Amino acid sequence: LNSFALILSCYFINLVPKIPLNGGQRIPFHSLIGEIRFENVTFAYPTRPEQMILEGLHLTVEPGQVLAICGPSGEGKTTITSLLERFYEPLFGRITLDGKDLKTLDPNWLRGSVIGFISQEPILFATTIEENIRYGKPDATDQEVREAAHLANADTFVEEFPDGYETVVGERGVTLSGGQKQRIAIARALLKNPPILVLDEATSALDAESEHIVHEALERAMQGRTVIVIAHRLSTIQNADRIVVLKGHKIVEQGTHSQLLKRKGEYYNLTKLQNQPL
Structure with a gap:
């Protein structure tokens, strides 16, 4: 068993990534407008090639x-964002940013500068609050870090700590509440001033009070950006410009x-299941 595990480990260590970490075109920021298109995209994960996740998505x-x-x-809700960040490539079809195929764009630039990603469980490091925020843009000034924290509604609780921004948060941010961790994650994403923001269940693990505070921060963060929101709790997306419902691996x-709601279709049924006011 140990020999098999060793062979398996060596196999995975020696695998060459199909998508390079860097290299490719970059769209100048002064001309980047943030239009995203999925054109007839079909996808299955490499480990389950027989199980289609998206089929002919437009x-x-x-x-x-x-x-x-x-x-x-x-x-396939989260899969859409993984494809947008180029962690995977579509089996068929293509994805474009401002008309340029993602396959021609630099993945490092795309993930590091263009897309700000905020997930349900933010990843924090056992270092200071300031360094956790600065991770979004390593060369940021102290003033830029504080401005990002202000936009994220994080400055109020940070300044209550005796050590302020020098407060060490512990492994995975164990010394902070869920709402505090989420606001630091928002500040980190905003620090790089991304033209595209992806929110994947960003408030679903929070209590009502924390959710309200974080939602205010997200409302600020979304202004002037192209935003994709992945949601199970439909109460969080009622003000979206457009809502897309996926079922059967397609948009229905x-x-x-x-x-x-007026159509009384899939969205209406989902709303009723969650006991949301109609």
């Missing part, structure tokens, strides 16, 4: 638009919250 996110994606578990409905 999706456009207009510059500056807040697009929410919802639907049952396992229908799209529109505003009020439009979708």
